[in-house]
Each structure stands twice: as structure tokens, then as C-alpha cells.
Amino acid sequence: MKKKILIIDDEPDVIAYLMAILQANGYETYSNSNVKNGLELLHDIKPDLICLDIMMPHETGLSFYKRFRQNEEFHQIPVIIISGAIESGKFDFRNYVKDDAIKVPEAYLEKPINVDEFIQSVNHLLETKQLHRSSN
């Protein structure tokens, strides 16, 4: 069965780009331009991975992130944050979410992304998740 990846970004072009890459690599993609009904979306789709633009400095992406990380059912879903706001080496999630109880994102990629790096990151996270699940 194909792995399901949910892309949340307010830019339609970014969604189209990421969808094209992921589909070309054999993933099933879903997208949304906002996080208004984020949790319902997770419930309906049950994605294996989320690509999220935190739309910084607007907090909508972050508040969704915090909400779903606190949700029993979904908190294990790996997240790749994709944003143009901060250089990848300088991204410190704790600058934005000071609550240690909230898990940091599994990966951060800076826009514009490098396709190989992106796909490696997706593959790696899904494999790790697989291992994690089978070891349980």
C-alpha cells in the first residue's frame, strides 16, 4: 500500500511542486491550504507523514502543530517543516515553541528545497517510522 503524505501550505505552487515530487516517488498525496480543520483532516486521511509550512511569523501553522502533537492518536506522525523564513542551519524550534513537552519536528527544510534532500528525508522518516512500529 502506498504511503500517504499530507502537505499543508498556503502557496498552491508549493503544494503542486511537493505533490509532483512525492507522486513521482510513489507516494499518495493529500493537500490543504490551511489548518482550519487540521485534526479532522488527520482523522480522515490518517497520513504517514506531514509536510507543514509554519507560515512564520504567523502562528497558525505552529498552533496546529502544537495541537496535533498533544493529540494521543496523531502525535507520532513525523513532520517535515518546510519554510522560507529561516535558514536550515539556524532553525531552532525551541525559539518558537518553548514547551519541552512538545516534540520537535523530525526534519526542517528551507525553501527552495533540494529535491534529493527532500525525498531522502521523506524516505528516511518513513523507514524509521516503519522500524519503530515493527519493534513495538
Add this chain to the structure above:
Amino acid sequence: MFEQVPFNVAVIDRDYNVVEANQNFKDYFGNWKGKKCYSVYKKLENPCNDCPSEEVFKKGRAVVADAVGVDQHGRKTHYVGHVIPIKNKENDHIDFVMEMTRTVTEINRWQQEYQILFDRVPCYITVIGEDFRIVRANEAFRENFGDVLGEHCYKVYKRRETKCRNCPAEKTFKDGEVHHSTQKGIGKRGQDINYQVSTSALMRGSGDVAHVIEISNDITELKKLEHKVIEAERLSAVGQTVAGLAHSIKNILMGLEGGKYIVSLGLKKNSKEMINQGWEMLDRNFDKTTSLVKDFLSFSKGRLPELQLVDPRDLIYEIIDLYKNIAAQSGIELKTEISEKVKTAPLDPAGIHTCLTNLVSNALDACSMGEQKGTEVLLKLYEGRDKLIFEVTDNGSGIDYEIKSKIFTTFFTTKGGAGTGLGLLTTRKIVQEHGGKILVDSQKGKGAMFRMVFPRKRLLALYKETKDKK
């Protein structure tokens, strides 16, 4: 009479002997009989160096002198003495002098206190005469501006040859009131001195102002600090501007790369649909680059608005036409409230159009971001007191305090890839170029109100200026 006068009176001969004295004298200086004057006045063994009696004997005329003595209880005392000659019957020889002394110890203490206060307070104090010459200056002033008694205040404070404009001292001379102002002077070493000055009147008995006291606080250090803070803020604004620009460019790059990727994928798969999709993305993002560059250039250009007499109502109608469909599609009500009293005004229609476009598109975005239903954007146009006022109000997501402090000063966007962060910055710039100002009132979650206020006087002055240039 000798006993009645309210002074200490003593008669002294040429050999310093006190030959007569009144009760006041005895009460103050103690027993005098058979004693020398220096022993009574100052409890000394020998005559004083600057003996006023000697001078009177020598010169034959009265002398006034102040001196420090010792009273009968051994306390130091300040007194002023009038010494007059007493001549013989033939009026050709001075046999005695009469010393009338009055103690001024209290007055002297007050004077000292005043002097210390005058000199040592950490501000500059000068007393200025009607001819604007400095009559007195305290130590702090002399230290920083030089020893300058008799010079014109404007020369000393500012090295000017003529009186300063808006001189606070002049105002005080005229109305006798206290006046305050902030000034910049030049110190004796050529250094800039910023000071806050207040001027008070010293009145004559007749009620006229005889002198003006200028008391100034040196705020040079404060100014330097203020300048540093502004500079730091400016630098950080530049940093944020660059970061904002980089953010916009990165988003566009992402779109361009996406388009390229999809086109090449389409070519590989021979999918016309994908090639089209990718091409459209490329197209769109090239357009975005163009508009970003245009925005940036128009922002960086400083220009006078091209004013023409327009009906401000028309500007609102244009905006409504432009946005009514977009608003309706997002389920947002776009309303207007236009006062009947609005008159024509000299405005740059293209500039105001840009401002309203920015404000309304922001308001619509804020309404889409929020989670509440029944969102609306209201455009108001009305006349204030000699002011033309545009208002754009929404009940969308609102702006929190931290963001509010940045929106007009930095390249700021909350819209991720959708905004260039230049909208409000450009809006403020255009409003300011019209001589107006823009205000915001908002609370997170409770919508926002942006108000552009154009004083009609300034609009008219600018209008006249542009017409004159033509």
C-alpha cells in the same frame, strides 16, 4: 539717641581704644571698657590688617566695610560696619571714629547657601539682562561654555551673531511667564550641547522684567543614547527588511523550481497536462518576481505625490468594484459608509488607490485567517475637523501587540509566501507623502481598524507647491 539706635555703636580713638559704646554693643561683643577695638570685635591681640577706622582717620571720610568677628560668646559673626569720622570743634582734626555695626550672620549664611546652590546644581544657570548680555553664570555653565560675563547669550550659547529664533528668554521678557524649550548649543571646546531650558523672570519693583534666569538641563548624553537606540532599531529594521525580502524571493524560487520540475517531469512522461501546469507555475512566479521588484522600486523611490482635485468617493467606489467579487467568493461582506459631507480634495489618486488596495486586501486576508463566521470589511470615508479620513475596518484575525509595533516600520508579512511585506510600509509612505498619518487599532482575534488621516491644510499647501512647480 546713642542708646536708641538699633545698631552696635562704638567710639574709637586713634590708639584703637574703645572710649564709648552703647548697650547693644555691650550685649553683643561683651565688656569693652579699657579694651582695644580689635580685642573687642575680633578677640585679637593686634590691630587688624584691613582696619576701616585707620582708613577713616587717614582719609577723613566715611567707610563701609564688612568683616568677620567674634561675639561675646566666642561665636563667629558676620557684620557690616559704617565708620564715620568725628572731628574736633575746630573741624580740622579727627579725634575719634564712630563705628556702627550690624550683624549679617544669617543673611550671610543664606547668601552662602544660595551661592553654593547657584554654583553647584547640576544644571546651567545664567542671568540675562534686557540687552541679552549674561550678567551672571554658575560654575557648571562656566565650565562648559567658558567665562563669559558681559557677552551676548546667543553668542555664548550658540556662537550666533544675532538673537535666536523663538528665544525663550525674549518671550519671558515680554510676558513675564515661564517658558520652556529644547535647544542645541556649542560648548567652549566646540562640542555640541543639547539642553532643555526654562526661563523665569526676575521682576523690578515696578513689575517689569529686569532680568531673566535661564536654567538648563544638559541632555546631551540622553540624546546620544536616544540616537543609539534609534540607530539600533534602524539597523534591525534593515536586517528585517533584508530577511523579509529573502523570504519573498525564496518563496518565488520555490515556485520557479517547482514549475521547472513539473515541466521536465511532463516532458519525460510526455504529459501535456503536466507541461502546461509547470509552465503556468513558471509564468506566475515570473510575474511575482516582476511585481516584487516593482513594489520594491516604488517603495525605495522618494517622490512627491501627483496631486489633483478628485472626489474621494470615486476612490472608494473603484476599490469596491475591484474587490467585491473576491470578497463574495470568500463569504466576506464588503460594506461602505460614506459621509455626505465629503468634499473634493487634492490627492494622488494612484497613490491613494494603492493604499486602499493594500488595506482592503489585508483586511480580506485577516477575515479569511480568522475562524469566526460573518466576517466583514467596512470602508468608511468622512470629514474630521479640517481632515479627510479614510478607514478600513475588519472583524478578522486582528493583530497582536508585538506585530503591531512592526507593521509600519519593517518589511513585514504574516502571509507566508503570499505577501511581499511591503504593503503597509508603502501605504504609510504614500500617506506621509500626502502630509497625513496612518493609525492602527487592533487586538488579536478582534479585527483591526486602519485609519488614514489627511489634514486638508497640508493637502492644500502641497497642492499649491506642485502647481507652482508646474
